[in-house]
Amino acid sequence: KQEVTQIPAALSVPEGENLVLNCSFTDSAIYNLQWFRQDPGKGLTSLLLIQSSQREQTSGRLNASLDKSSGRSTLYIAASQPGDSATYLCAVEIIQGAQKLVFGQGTRLTINP
Amino acid sequence: NAGVTQTPKFRILKIGQSMTLQCTQDMNHNYMYWYRQDPGMGLKLIYYSVGAGITDKGEVPNGYNVSRSTTEDFPLRLELAAPSQTSVYFCASSPVGLSNQPQHFGDGTRLSIL
Numbered sequence: 001k002q003e004v005t006q007i008p009a010a011l012s013v014p015e016g017e018n019l020v021l022n023c024s025f026t027d028s029a030i031y032n033l034q035w036f037r038q039d040p041g042k043g044l045t046s047l048l049l050i051q052s053s054q055r056e057q058t059s060g061r062l063n064a065s066l067d068k069s070s071g072r073s074t075l076y077i078a079a080s081q082p083g084d085s086a087t088y089l090c091a092v093e094i095i096q097g098a099q100k101l102v103f104g105q106g107t108r109l110t111i112n113p
Numbered sequence: 114n115a116g117v118t119q120t121p122k123f124r125i126l127k128i129g130q131s132m133t134l135q136c137t138q139d140m141n142h143n144y145m146y147w148y149r150q151d152p153g154m155g156l157k158l159i160y161y162s163v164g165a166g167i168t169d170k171g172e173v174p175n176g177y178n179v180s181r182s183t184t185e186d187f188p189l190r191l192e193l194a195a196p197s198q199t200s201v202y203f204c205a206s207s208p209v210g211l212s213n214q215p216q217h218f219g220d221g222t223r224l225s226i227l
Contacts, residue, residue, distance in 0.1 A: 004155065034215055043117070043203055043218030044156075089155055100171065101216075103155030 002027045002094045006104035014112050015082060021075040021107050023090035028068045030092040035064050035075050038087040038106065047088075048075070080111045115139050119204050119219035126194045126226050134189040134222050136204030144207045145187040146216065147171075147179065149200040156203060162187055194226045 003026045013019050023033070032051050036044040048057045048064040050073070056065040063076040073090055087108045091101040120135045138145065143164045148156040148171075158171030162181040176198060178190045187206075191198060201223050205216040 009153070041220070043205075043220045044216075045218070046215030049215050091155070100158055100161075101156075103157070105153060105155045 002030075002092065002102045004090060004092055004102050004104040006088075006090060006107050008107060009105065010108040010110070012110040012112060013080060015080060017080050018076070018078050019080055019109075021077070021088050021109070023073040023075070023104055025071045025073075025092050025102075027094065028071050030068065030094055032093045033064075033066050033073050034091050034093075034101070035062075035073075036089045036091065038089060040086075044089065077109075082111045082113050085109055085111045117204055117206055117217050117219035119202075119222050121222060122220065123223045124225070126191075126224065128194060128196065128226060130194050131190070131192050132194070134191075134202055134204075134224070136187045136189070136219060137185050138187075138204075138206040138217070139185065140206060140208070140217065141184060142206035142208050142217070143184065144209065145181065146205045146207075147177070147187070147189045148203045148205065149173065149198075150203060150221075151200050159189065159202075191224075196226045198224065199226045200224060 005024050034049045035047045038044050050057050050066045061078040066073045087106045089106040091103040117138045146161040147159040150156045157173045160179040162168045165184050168179050201221045203221045204219045207214050207216045
């Protein structure tokens with residue numbers, strides 16, 4: 001059974017720092033991995049989607065990497081801002097076409113001004 | 114430019130009551146999904162639909178029912194509410210399968226069963 005783990009559960013850093021969020025999964029047979037952002041009281045917003053054949057994706061100050069063989073993904077946030085404060089979740093698609101994402105429990109990120 | 118709309122935003126039910134959580138999307142997406150999110154946890158898939166008239170179970174379908182009579186709407190029904198169903202429920206949609214396109218989420222329905 002695929003399990004997705006995100007450590008730490010919470011992270012607090014000063015504004016301006018570069019930071020890395022971690023996501024690990026137990027079964028390397030995935031079709032893609034997605035990173036989402038969740039603001040309090042809101043739904044999820046997709047940030048980056050990495051296909052299984054890709055190693056990384058970039059969007060603005062965000063860079064996500066994928067290492068299937070080791071079962072790991074990282075989300076790198078450059079020059080963090082208070083507006084980046086949110087919960088970040090990763091999820092993997094385990095069977096192509098099965099429409100089933102397995103989610104991690106998320107990392108709650110706080111950027112202090 | 115509404116995207117995915119969920120109603121109600123909040124609801125308190127008594128044990129044994131029933132209710133329907135509404136979800137509608139205006140993006141003409143074929144795929145729709147219902148998730149629940151318990152405190153401090155990730156999302157778990159309840160049911161999904163790949164088009165009007167087609168639904169299938171996800172990871173945690175017990176205690177819930179769904180229907181998909183139109184492309185736009187995907188309601189989730191709780192027949193006999195139980196305290197274990199206290200959660201935040203999210204509806205999502207995507208134009209095609211997950212492999213190539215991310216999902217679009219609603220803002221959620223916060224449900225308490227007392």
